[in-house]
Amino acid sequence: MNIVFLDAKSVGSDIDLNRFNELGKLTLFDYTSPEEIPERTADADVIITNKCRMDRETLKDAKNLKLVCVTATGTNNLDKDFLAEKNIEWRNVAGYSTETVTQHTFAMMFYLLERLSYYDKYVKEEKYVNDTLFTHFESYFHQLAGMKWGIIGLGAIGQRVYDVAKSFGCDVSYYSTSGKNDRPGYKRVEFDELLKESDIVSIHAPLNENTEGLMNADAFKKMKKSAILINVGRGPIIDEQALYDALVNNEIYGAGLDVLSVEPMTEDNALKNFKDSTRLIITPHIAWASVEARISLMNIVYDQIKSFIGV
Numbered sequence: 001m002n003i004v005f006l007d008a009k010s011v012g013s014d015i016d017l018n019r020f021n022e023l024g025k026l027t028l029f030d031y032t033s034p035e036e037i038p039e040r041t042a043d044a045d046v047i048i049t050n051k052c053r054m055d056r057e058t059l060k061d062a063k064n065l066k067l068v069c070v071t072a073t074g075t076n077n078l079d080k081d082f083l084a085e086k087n088i089e090w091r092n093v094a095g096y097s098t099e100t101v102t103q104h105t106f107a108m109m110f111y112l113l114e115r116l117s118y119y120d121k122y123v124k125e126e127k128y129v130n131d132t133l134f135t136h137f138e139s140y141f142h143q144l145a146g147m148k149w150g151i152i153g154l155g156a157i158g159q160r161v162y163d164v165a166k167s168f169g170c171d172v173s174y175y176s177t178s179g180k181n182d183r184p185g186y187k188r189v190e191f192d193e194l195l196k197e198s199d200i201v202s203i204h205a206p207l208n209e210n211t212e213g214l215m216n217a218d219a220f221k222k223m224k225k226s227a228i229l230i231n232v233g234r235g236p237i238i239d240e241q242a243l244y245d246a247l248v249n250n251e252i253y254g255a256g257l258d259v260l261s262v263e264p265m266t267e268d269n270a271l272k273n274f275k276d277s278t279r280l281i282i283t284p285h286i287a288w289a290s291v292e293a294r295i296s297l298m299n300i301v302y303d304q305i306k307s308f309i310g311v
Contacts, residue, residue: 001025001309002064003046006032010050011071011294023305034058041065046305055079059086067091067308069301074206074234091304095156096296097288101232102160104287105202108256112228113200115139117277139278145169150189150198152214153205153233154181161202162186173198177210195222200230207234215239220246227252232287235259244270247279254279258287 001024008017009030020026024045032040032049037058041047045064047054050071056079059065068083068090075092083090111117118139122128128136149165151158151174158174165172173187175194182188191214194201201223205211215229215238223229229252231238240261246252257271263285265272274280 001045002027002043003048003305004041004044005029005048006037006040006052007050008048011298012289012291014291015294015298017298019302020305023302023309038062046308048301049077051077053077053079054083054090056082059088067305069304071297071301076207089308091301091308093297093300093304096300097290097293098156098160100290100293101157101204101287102164103290104258104283105161105204105230105232106164108230108258108281108283109200109202109228110144111281112254112256112279113144114141115278117281147171147199148173148197149200149202150175150194152194152201152203152237153177153211154183154186155204155206157232158202158204159183159186161204165200170200177205177208177214179210191219192222195219196224198227199224200228202230203233203237205233205237207236211237213237213239215243217242217245220251223252225250225252229255230257231255232258235261235263241270244274247274247276256280257282259285 003020003024003026005017005026005028008028017026017028029040032052034053037052038061041059041062043064044062046067046069047065048069048071052058054068054077065088068078068088070078070090070092073092073094075090078090080090122136145168147170149170149172151162151172154162154174154176162172162174173189173194175191176182176188213236217239220242243255247255260269271280271282
């Protein structure tokens with residue numbers, strides 16, 4: 001059994017993958033370009049990948065392939081019709097990062113809400129040294145309790161964020177991007193109401209025809225000028241030029257993004273030019289990536305392969 005991991009660096013070099021050798025011969029590649037996939041998968045029985053495209057062209061020489069394991073929840077990189085035609089099964093992983101993504105959502109929110117960048121800079125520039133007063137009021141912030149928090153997408157992560165926000169004393173509501181989710185015990189509102197009323201809006205939705213470009217110039221104009229937007233869903237849900245304009249024109253207060261329309265960030269991304277860290281924080285797609293989440297992820301993949309080959 002030949003197991004080929006095409007982009008092993010995508011789960012970090014600190015995660016021990018040696019146990020996969022119990023299931024077969026494991027071959028690891030840090031990164032694999034589309035052009036390299038055919039040669040590297042020619043003898044593979046099982047492919048593990050995060051982002052590599054799996055389609056007719058890239059798998060044209062994979063004569064022995066039986067299973068593709070995606071080390072993520074999203075499967076946009078799979079040509080499922082082709083895989084079905086070739087009787088190649090696939091697996092993805094869900095639920096491994098719910099706690100970690102929730103944690104990162106609140107980390108970015110508090111960074112912006114409490115103006116932590118400003119206060120950290122104030123102290124490190126030694127302005128607090130021998131200051132007149134024991135406290136410093138220059139950049140005002142408000143308490144989270146009592147704020148209205150709107151959630152876009154009430155899947156497992158959105159539901160967890162909803163529950164935690166409630167525990168902080170927020171008035172929480174959600175918008176169903178499919179229009180079909182009506183979960184008992186969770187307050188559902190229409191999109192315009194969520195935008196208009198929320199002090200904090202967090203995105204936890206998948207990318208599809210209902211969500212691509214959902215947060216556009218028109219949406220930002222409907223939000224409170226004091227609002228904070230958090231996106232830990234998918235980058236293209238936000239029109240990044242429109243977000244840049246909204247920040248520059250003070251249509252919203254701030255944004256915390258862990259995902260972008262193109263990753264890594266490109267030179268032409270408008271947000272690259274917004275340098276005010278008190279109002280914008282961008283992290284490089286790490287919300288899912290705690291050590292515990294990555295270990296859980298690879299444990300699930302291990303079990304999927306073990307179950308598939310019946311050992």
